[in-house]
Each structure stands twice: as structure tokens, then as C-alpha cells.
Amino acid sequence: MSSKPIDSMPLLRTSTVIPPAHKEMSDPKPKPRRAGRQVELDDVHAFYGATEAVRGVNLDFPANEVTAIIGPSGCGKSTLVRCVNRMHEEIAGARVEGRVLLDGFDVYAAEADPVAVRAAIGMVFQKPNPFPTMSVYENVAAGLKLTGRRGRDLNGRVEKALKGASLWDEVKDRLSKPGAALSGGQQQRLCIARAIAVEPEVILMDEPCSALDPQATLRIEELIDELKDSYTIAIVTHNMQQAARVADRTAFMLSGELVEVAPTEKIFTNPSDKRTEDYVTGRFG
């Protein structure tokens, strides 16, 4: 009788596919502090004039999860994300076809107000863009004032937003200083605070860390991990390692098409599509 030794890892006992051990041993997913909404992109096409930049993408952003979209330059990932909050159509000659559903409601429906859509789906841009004529406080409050919903307790809401963006401690003594006087990483967190002050359902991030140094980048990645408890987040990034660190699910786009979407771990250990494999391993021109 063969005396094959029992392996030390208790999970390697059956001849089935081995699930990653750590998932079973870590804590179950904590209950979200604020149930986010799910976004579903249904056969979305985006055009710049006659050029089709996004070709029929079907993609979901599950609630309270971070979905990353990776791909080479020009693959359409930024364009795709701008279709979600109806910013793409602001470009002259640009148009969108297809549906984008927020918990089942199509943001492109005839009766949907683009302005209201953008208040519900916030966006953080690549280069931090705090309003230069406003102080830190005014920047955070700007979202509320611009959307006409001041309401009561503006101070409280500003403080809450700054705390939510992990910036309160650093700026609480200089709320009236100009927003542009902060460091790059702080400015980006200020923009995040500004975005969450309007209490959106979804936060879209278009390469939010490209312009920041590594420490600031890591801080914002930590922040994203906290934010997903309350929001649904989609992040476009050309930095694969960032997607690997931050995202629950990763989608790979190429030339306007969605090639593959899967849990991040699978994309980076065993992708199904050869094009994905070639891209993430760098065997791609």
C-alpha cells in the first residue's frame, strides 16, 4: 500500500480544484454601512462623432464593491466610465447608445435628468481639480451649493464629508485656506470629500492616483477600501498593481470591447482569455 504522506495543508485533501485558502479563513464580508446601488451597463456604445470608442459593453458594478477597469491606452475605459454618469455627451459630437441601469433605472431614459444623474453618480478625476477660488470648506460645500441642496447643518455635512475622505484631521484648522494650497494627495482627497458631500450612490474614479506620489496613492487606496462600505465604486486605472490591490472585480478592455471580467484574483492568477493573459504579463506590445 502506498504510504504517501499526508500533506501539511488540510485543504489539499480532495482531488477537486483547490479554492484559495485565505478566503475561507478570513472574516466574512462586513455588512455595508450604507447599502449601495448596483450599476449595470447594457450593450453600451459610445461615439466621438463617427468613431466608435466603446463597442457594445455589458458590465456590472456590484453594490458595495470596487470594480476596476484596466486596459492599454485608448481602449475606451475612460470613455466607458464617462458614459455611466452622462459626462460623455457633454463633449461636442459625442453620443451614447445603450442603457445604463442604476438599480434598474435607466439613466439614459428620456425622462432622466442628466443633472440629477450626475448628482447620484459622483466622479473623481485624474488630476485633482479643487475650485481655485474657494477655500477648503467652500470646496466641500460647493457640491451641495451647486446642486441647490444646501439644507441645514452645512458645517456638519462638510465635517462628515472630510472625515469620510480621511482628510478632516489634516485640514480642520485651516478650513478657510484656499483649496489649491494643499498637497496633491490632500487635494485629491478634498475632491473625494467634495464628491461624497452630495451623498451619491456610486463613485466613479478615473485614474485617481496617476498624478500622485506613492504614499498619497496608498492612502487613497486605503480610503477606497473604506468607502466601498457605503458606496459602489468603479475605478479606471492603467496601473495593474493598483487594480490588483484595490478591486474586488477587474474588467479588461481592449479596443473598445470588454474582453474579460472576473474576480481580481482570477484575472491575476489564471485569466481565461489569452488577450487578458498577454496584457497582464506584459507580453503585449
Place this chain on the structure above:
Amino acid sequence: MAVGDTRKTFHTELSQLEEEALTTIDLTVTALDQAVEAVLNRDEELAVMVLNNDDRIDGRYLDVHQGVLSLLARQSPVASDLRLVAAILHTIMHIERIGDLCVNIAKLVPLMGEAPEGSTSILAKIEAAALQARDQVKQAQTAFRERSLELAVDLVHQDDAIDKLNREIFNDALEIGADAEAREWAAMSMLIARYLERIGDHTVDIGEQIAFVISGEFREFTDASRP
């Protein structure tokens, strides 16, 4: 889609690390050959050579281990590259263990006296098991180099032969007789058979790693808990 490797340096380094690990198998084949020949010919000097040469195998293990850590730290391998790096690490550990098992065999040579009567069949089976083990080790090397799933899976079937020989040697040894020296000799030959059988198991493990690299899924080919 544009073609071309944007990570040539990394991929070259990875290939070199793989080669370094796989050529270590040649060292273990030599060690196995020498250890078994030492047993069959009662050649103590040859046995000492096996012991000394094991340092080279251990050195290779450390090199490859360090190489793996270095690649992980510096190059952030993902997907198939990552699986390959993990497989290289596992494989070099198995290779190093095979080397140690050859050392274990060689250590028994000075302790074994003259072969007693009735031991010819045992010695013949030991030689057969050793040849089988040698073939499996070389097959594992080829399967890895060529990324051949068939060769890798075939190692499981190949290993059945050694398991069978191991059982036969066990039974033959039990029947060696009442003589104390003969019984001592028989016990050691059982150990040698056991070591050869372990070498076979390690080649099967290497086969599992190869399958993992190719398919992306880790499956155990056989299982200790099943009969």
C-alpha cells in the same frame, strides 16, 4: 493586437531561473545512479561521493529559492508568470528532497553487510525500482521543459510500478529468514525501497506543479486518503 514582449528582461530572468531549477534534476539523476550503484556493488567510496555532492544540490536550492524571492519582490509576476514562479519554488523543493533521499540511500551502504542468501530477487527489484525512479525523474524534467500535460499526468501511472515493487520488496524482505544479520540487511533494503518509492512520489508532485502551470488549477493527482 500588437505583438512583442514588453517585459523581456523579466521573462528572460524567469526562463533562466526555470532552467537552473530543471538542470538541478541532472544532478539528482547522477546522485541516484551513484547511490544505487553503491548499494548494488557495496561501494563505500561512491557512497561518500553522493554525500559530498549533495551540497551542490542544496546550493542550487538556495539559489533558486533566492531567485524566486527576488523575482517576486522586483517584478510583480501575475497570471501564468506567477504560477510558473510558484511552481519553480515547489519543484526545486521536491528536487532537493530527492537529493536528500539519495543521500539517505547512500548512508545505508556502509551499514549493510554482505547480501544474505535469498537476496538476489530483492537486489534485482531494487535495481528495477531505481531505474523506474530515474525514468520518472527524467520524465518530470522533460514534462516541465515542454509543458506537456500528458507526460505530467502519465507520471501517476508510472509511479504505480514503483509502488508495486516497493510492496514486493517488503514482502520478500519479510521472508528472508531467521538469521539476525540477514534480517538487519532485509530491513535496510526495505528502507531503500521506501526511499525509492518516496522519490517516485516527489516526481508525481512535480507533475502536479506542471499541470498547475499549464491549466491554472491545482489538482492532486492521487490522494493518501484513498486506497
Place this chain on the structure above:
Amino acid sequence: MSAASPPIARISSRRRRTDQAARALLGAGTVVAVIPLVLVLYYLLKKGLPAWSIDFFTTDPTGKFFGDPGGIKSALLGTIEIVGLATLIAGPIGIGVAIYLTEYGRDSRFASAVRYFIDVMTGVPSIVFGLFIYITLVVTKVGGSGFAGWKGAIALALLALPIVTRSAEVVLELVPDSLREAALALGAPRWRVIMRVVLPAAAPGILTGVLLAVARAAGETAPLLFTATIVKASTFDLQAPMNSLPAQIFADVGQAQDRLVERAWGAALALVMLILIFTVLSRLLAGRSRLR
């Protein structure tokens, strides 16, 4: 040991000479360009300062050939009134057109046409604007009277309008799109984006443009001659003919009396000072602009 050649080549003497020659040429050109400016200022001060006195600024021109010619009070007041009204007209309209061109109609053909016409307008001689108002408003006696201060204001506004629009447009385009995007992405309607984000950011620059346009308009003579004409008395009634500094200078300069000519110089100096104040103000504001 022989001297090693330096790793970086030395400047050749030919290049050095060329450099010096070019510098000398440019310096000379600058001096030549500046000389007339200096001369003008010198003459203005030399001839105009003596005319300045308290009376100069507080009495109206009397129109008397002999005796006290009076001061330039009505002209100064008139310029301020007319130019003030022109600013009120040209400012908002010019800014409004600029906002339309940058925010709403960037690529439309209509916007391109408007832009083209504005550019043409900047080149139209001021006298043409004067004639236009003369024919449409003065001769037809719109509003009751013929010549009137407000009609002069309109003529000056037409003159200032393209300048205001063009400079406001430039400044608005300098506002980075990222600001507009940020405000839009928050869920703000476009008009709020303009009012609360774009305009505040562009304000110093726009104000500079307005002041420069006003400074230009303040010095124009021809339009006023046809529309507000020249009177002697100070008046706050924009419906009536009104005096202005350029008109007064025009009237005085050809006179035989030395004192009148002197008054003309004094008025010219006053006008230049007025424009200088506007320009300095606009510089200060531009310095405060956060868009630099």
C-alpha cells in the same frame, strides 16, 4: 602635461560678436520705439501742467473769446458720465456674448460667425460708429432730442463691445475645462457652473478686459462729435447734449487764443491721467488673478 580640451566646447568668438550685435540692434530699436512715447509724455506734462489749477477742474468752459475761458469741469464730468454709461452697456453685453461663445456655442457655425463679426468690429474706425449712431439715432431724433449724452454712450459702447468680448472670451477659455467638468460631475446645471465656478475664476481677467476697453473708449473723439457734441455747461441730463474731454480738446486746439490752446493741453493731460488710472487699476487686478 598638455592642457586637456574641455568637455564642453567654448563659445566661438563669432557667436559672441553676433550675440553682441543683435543685442545692440534690439536695444537701439527699443530706444527708437520709446522716444516718441517719452516725447509725448514730456510735451503733455510741459504744456498741460501749467493749465492745471483748482479753477481748471471746477469751472465750466465759458465759451468767451475774451476774458476767462473757464475750466474743463463739464468736459470731465461729461466724459465720466458718458463713459460710465457706455461701460454699463458694453460690459454686461460683451461678457454675455463671451459666455455664449465659450460655454454654449463653442463649435457651432453660428458662434464662429459671431466671432468673426466681433473680430471685424474691433477694426472698424470709431468715426464709423459715430456716423452710424448719428444716422440712426441723432438725425431721427430718437428719444426726443438730437444730440444726447446717451447716444454718445451707445456709440462708445459699440466701440468697446468687441474689445470686452474678445478679452473676456480669452480669459474664459483660459479657465481649465477640468473645473467645468468637476462642477458638472457634481450634478450642477450648466448655468450654475458658469455663474459659480467659471465666472468667479475668470473675474479678475474679465474685469481687466472691461477696464482696458473703457480706457480705449474714453479717448475717442469722433463718435462723440456726432452724437453728444460739444456744450459748455455741465449737465447730468444724458438726454441732452453733453461735453466730453476729447470734444473739448478738439474745440480748443484750433483756437487762436493761447489760453484756450493751453486749456486743450491741460485737458489732454487730464484725459491721459484718467486713462492711466484705468490701466493701472487693470494691472493691479490682473496681478491678483489666480489663473496665471
